[in-house]
Amino acid sequence: MNVLHISGITKQYANKTVLNSIQCVVEAGSCFWLVGRNGAGKSTLINILADLIAPDSGTVSFGGLSYATDELAIKRNLGVLPDKNPAIPQLTGWEYLQFVGLLHELPPDECKRRAESLLAYFFDESEGVHKRIGSYSHGMTKKIGLCAALIHRPQYLILDEPFAGLDPVSSAKLVQFLQSYLTPERALFLSSHDLGYAQKIMTHIGILEGGVLQFVGSAEDFASSKHTIEESILQILQPKESNIQELNWLTQ
Amino acid sequence: MKFLSVLGFILRAQSQQLFQFKNALSLLGRALFLALMLLYAVGFGYALQNAERLGFSTAQVLTFVNMAVIVLTFTKSYFPAYQTTSQPIASFYPVSRIRKAFLGLLLDMLSVFPLAILALYVVMFGIAFSALTPAQMVLSLLTFLSALLLDRSLRLVIEYSVPFRWLYGACVLVCGAVLVGHSAFPNTLPISPFVLLPILCVCASFVQALLAWQSVLPSTERTVSVSSSRISVATGTTEAGYVLRAFFGSKHIAMLFGVAMLLKMGMLLFLYKVKAADIAETSASMHLNIIWIYAAPVAWFTYVLNNSFGMNWQLWQTTQQHSLRRWAALTLYVRYAVLPLCADAVLSSAVLWYRGLLTVNIVAFWLWCMLTFLALGLATSILSPIKVEKLTSSVFMSLRQVSSTVGMVGVLVLLLALLLMTSLHYLLGSIIALVAVASTVYLFINYNTLKYRTYNGIHQ
Numbered sequence: 001m002n003v004l005h006i007s008g009i010t011k012q013y014a015n016k017t018v019l020n021s022i023q024c025v026v027e028a029g030s031c032f033w034l035v036g037r038n039g040a041g042k043s044t045l046i047n048i049l050a051d052l053i054a055p056d057s058g059t060v061s062f063g064g065l066s067y068a069t070d071e072l073a074i075k076r077n078l079g080v081l082p083d084k085n086p087a088i089p090q091l092t093g094w095e096y097l098q099f100v101g102l103l104h105e106l107p108p109d110e111c112k113r114r115a116e117s118l119l120a121y122f123f124d125e126s127e128g129v130h131k132r133i134g135s136y137s138h139g140m141t142k143k144i145g146l147c148a149a150l151i152h153r154p155q156y157l158i159l160d161e162p163f164a165g166l167d168p169v170s171s172a173k174l175v176q177f178l179q180s181y182l183t184p185e186r187a188l189f190l191s192s193h194d195l196g197y198a199q200k201i202m203t204h205i206g207i208l209e210g211g212v213l214q215f216v217g218s219a220e221d222f223a224s225s226k227h228t229i230e231e232s233i234l235q236i237l238q239p240k241e242s243n244i245q246e247l248n249w250l251t252q
Numbered sequence: 253m254k255f256l257s258v259l260g261f262i263l264r265a266q267s268q269q270l271f272q273f274k275n276a277l278s279l280l281g282r283a284l285f286l287a288l289m290l291l292y293a294v295g296f297g298y299a300l301q302n303a304e305r306l307g308f309s310t311a312q313v314l315t316f317v318n319m320a321v322i323v324l325t326f327t328k329s330y331f332p333a334y335q336t337t338s339q340p341i342a343s344f345y346p347v348s349r350i351r352k353a354f355l356g357l358l359l360d361m362l363s364v365f366p367l368a369i370l371a372l373y374v375v376m377f378g379i380a381f382s383a384l385t386p387a388q389m390v391l392s393l394l395t396f397l398s399a400l401l402l403d404r405s406l407r408l409v410i411e412y413s414v415p416f417r418w419l420y421g422a423c424v425l426v427c428g429a430v431l432v433g434h435s436a437f438p439n440t441l442p443i444s445p446f447v448l449l450p451i452l453c454v455c456a457s458f459v460q461a462l463l464a465w466q467s468v469l470p471s472t473e474r475t476v477s478v479s480s481s482r483i484s485v486a487t488g489t490t491e492a493g494y495v496l497r498a499f500f501g502s503k504h505i506a507m508l509f510g511v512a513m514l515l516k517m518g519m520l521l522f523l524y525k526v527k528a529a530d531i532a533e534t535s536a537s538m539h540l541n542i543i544w545i546y547a548a549p550v551a552w553f554t555y556v557l558n559n560s561f562g563m564n565w566q567l568w569q570t571t572q573q574h575s576l577r578r579w580a581a582l583t584l585y586v587r588y589a590v591l592p593l594c595a596d597a598v599l600s601s602a603v604l605w606y607r608g609l610l611t612v613n614i615v616a617f618w619l620w621c622m623l624t625f626l627a628l629g630l631a632t633s634i635l636s637p638i639k640v641e642k643l644t645s646s647v648f649m650s651l652r653q654v655s656s657t658v659g660m661v662g663v664l665v666l667l668l669a670l671l672l673m674t675s676l677h678y679l680l681g682s683i684i685a686l687v688a689v690a691s692t693v694y695l696f697i698n699y700n701t702l703k704y705r706t707y708n709g710i711h712q
Contacts, residue, residue, distance in 0.1 A: 050343075050344040051344055051470050052342065052343055052344065052470060053470050053471075053473060054469075054470040054471040072346045072347075072348070075344055075345060075346035076346045078344055080342075080344040082342070082344075086340070086341075086342035088359065090265075090363075091265055095261075095265050098261065099258075099261055099262075099265075100345070102257055102258045102261055103258065103341070103345045103346070103347055104345070104346060105346075
């Protein structure tokens with residue numbers, strides 16, 4: 001069953017087409033990994049899925065519901081970790097989770113229970129989650145954003161570069177969590193440059209290049225016996241030839 | 253959604269923040285801020301209560317207070333240590349857009365500044381309750397509310413590419429100009445303040461409501477998501493072009509600079525327009541030497557200049573980064589800081605000479621002010637790399653948060669000391685200037701050693 005349907009999404013910035021008629025579907029119980037070069041439009045697509053920015057044309061639907069008609073119903077089941085974390089720097093991590101819980105209309109006791117378990121899982125005791133978010137490190141801010149995206153048990157999870165800034169221990173914990181999060185009725189849409197971690201979770205892959213999805217399919221379709229996933233991605237992205245000799249002044 | 257519970261949560265979190273101290277510096281900053289506010293509130297309260305004895309009317313003193321509050325409300329957002337960006341509620345939360353807009357407004361409004369100013373008015377009105385009419389109190393609060401709303405509207409116009417951005421900007425500026433003009437010169441407009449101020453407040457609320465609504469729409473893109481005091485410039489221009497673009501490319505620096513320039517020009521225009529006899533009469537009636545009117549913008553101008561340049565220390569280093577020579581960065585800094593100060597000196601001297609006010613005392617006072625604040629600005633700039641070199645020690649984070657308050661108190665104390673010493677003898681002020689210059693030179697020469705010792709101390 002398709003739970004996320006992206007149809008004809010186009011977005012332009014100052015006459016530059018960033019996304020050109022993007023089409024794809026994400027099935028229930030699957031993890032869709034979006035990969036591409038820097039500036040390929042991955043974050044733009046994720047922001048459109050999260051209703052953070054509006055597309056010039058095209059539609060997005062979650063479980064058959066669209067933002068135009070069922071905005072709040074979609075957002076009650078949606079967990080998002082965007083590129084620019086919207087955490088409020090003046091609040092402590094604990095306060096921010098309570099605040100997000102209130103926005104999701106969680107009962108206070110339940111919200112506290114969930115916040116405690118999320119913080120216990122993602123943070124170390126030494127990290128001081130009860131400090132203001134403004135004083136958090138990059139990795140801690142990312143983790144509190146993750147906790148905020150998960151506190152209402154979302155059916156659909158959209159994560160933009162979740163591993164960026166995380167230490168190896170936290171990244172391993174996140175991989176373990178996401179593997180167990182994927183139940184048959186849920187879906188995960190993930191953008192990451194971290195091939196190692198993303199490969200452990202993804203079931204489907206989309207390669208974005210020049211504003212167009214150059215490949216969309218399952219991990220089995222993508223993988224071949226001759227090439228690794230990294231080599232296959234590079235084959236599609238076709239990086240220009242770079243001559244390392246040009247850096248002789250630096251390497252010698 | 254239990255809307256009231258969200259409101260309650262925000263209020264609770266804000267009140268808790270007032271009593272959260274990370275370390276002694278943070279406590280010192282907060283205590284300084286509170287003491288200053290209390291000092292001002294009590295001082296203004298007694299000035300209102302005893303206005304007649306001071307040679308003013310109650311309305312004049314209240315006008316002065318309202319003007320100070322308006323100027324502070326508009327300029328506070330452009331100080332480096334202040335939270336400059338608005339706090340939107342992300343659009344992926346299941347909250348209606350109207351509530352999101354309102355919550356965003358509340359998150360901004362319930363910060364320390366509006367609460368502190370409200371407390372200032374309450375204490376001040378409490379002390380001068382018998383001298384004021386209820387209408388004066390209500391109109392003062394309406395003025396403050398309008399200024400707050402217009403300030404947030406201005407920030408939203410800067411931060412979001414809303415449709416009809418320039419129209420909104422023009423509306424905000426017109427409302428702001430009317431508010432400032434009416435507060436400074438209450439009898440200029442032929443409309444009663446009982447009509448004008450409520451209309452202004454309604455207009456400000458309407459513009460703010462529209463902008464708050466526009467800002468939460470997914471079709472509206474946020475152009476500024478971090479402090480807009482950051483530098484964003486195109487490279488590849490000449491050195492002068494690079495420096496100027498970097499300096500004025502940051503909207504908040506440009507606005508802070510613009511406000512300082514307007515204030516300075518306003519004061520010079522005042523001196524140019526008003527006759528010498530009136531100046532003497534004003535001095536006598538105000539029980540203040542006219543030097544005060546001249547002194548305040550000098551200190552303000554130099555402080556703002558240094559604050560802006562201080563923030564751009566990275567810029568001076570970037571321009572000279574290939575050589576990493578402090579001397580080259582210093583000369584660049586001095587060249588670009590001294591030029592506007594010289595222009596200021598020529599312009600101010602011309603106007604003062606025209607009015608026959610160019611005495612040795614005033615020239616000496618200007619010179620000592622300039623030397624002291626320029627040296628201190630340079631010292632701040634030299635110290636700022638310690639903050640930006642990825643050193644997120646809580647001590648320096650706190651220092652950055654209180655530096656604005658400490659800086660303003662420092663400027664006030666130095667200004668008073670310079671004024672007092674120069675009025676005794678025009679050469680006495682040079683002591684402070686010499687100490688400031690000598691300290692900065694010492695800091696500059698021993699920068700590397702001092703930096704090493706600071707890092708070492710922190711890591712130990």
